[in-house]
Amino acid sequence: MLKISGSTTLTLNINGEDRKVIAKPSDTLLHTLRKELGLTSVKPGCENGDCGACTVLVNNWPIKSCLMLTVEAMGKEILTVEGLKNAPIQKAFVEKWGFQCGYCTSGFLMVCHSLSKIHPDANDYVIQQWLESNLCRCTGYQEIEEAIKSVLTNKY
Template identity: 35%
Template sequence: MITLLVNGEHRQVDAEPETPLLYVLRNDLGLMGARFGCGLGLCGACFVHVDGVAVPACDTPIWSLEGKAVTTVEGISPHPVQRVFLDEQAAQCGYCVTGIIMSAVALLGRSPHPGEPEVAAALDRHLCRCGAQQRMVRAIVKAGEDDD
């Protein structure tokens, strides 16, 4: 048994230490926000926060999370970025959105009023096949402006 701190709760899981966090979140804990995309940490669909930093859950083994706080998109709700994404119709199909929102929340935590270049750089590891990136960038910038 391994104990993880997920969304503020200690959760025990019966899994091998090398098991990717994504599998534990979805299969053992029923948290479906992080999605499987590439399995290599390259597309961003599975991003969660580990101690406030956005990381790919698909290639983060659970052994590496001892003493660290994991936050999923379910753990940040409701968040202003989510509202702005809806208001600005920033998402299209939605598959990549939860990972992008997690990166946006991490960015706004360290830079409350980012400009478009900073947002674009923060989303560089995310793949949106629908081509909605510019709407997402504008929504995240607006979320920083609305924070005033």
């Protein structure tokens, strides 16, 4: 069992690279990614798990980083938008206008990227269920849904 008190140096695997960070036991992954590592695609929104702006992938699954402690991320693979490196979903968001102000876009990109990997043949119901995890206050969801559908092997 890991026992941490005060600030401690931890090693996290972020975007395929081991990175050392200094974290307190109460630090959230959101705080560490933004403040310690400068990964600003991870957005603070509600900071209680409702909006999804802070979504990252942890072992390929979407996780709201405001709800995860940094220490819980040790030994796991964390992926942020900075690590996508021009994934098909990024191009699809541009082509389908899946953003407006852009604040929620990072979280949606991560959810959609994970969906395309875990459920490449997702039907409308599965897509809707996955998109419900994040909130967009500007565009609605039609363009975001069109973006994810354009990258799925199901080809709508």
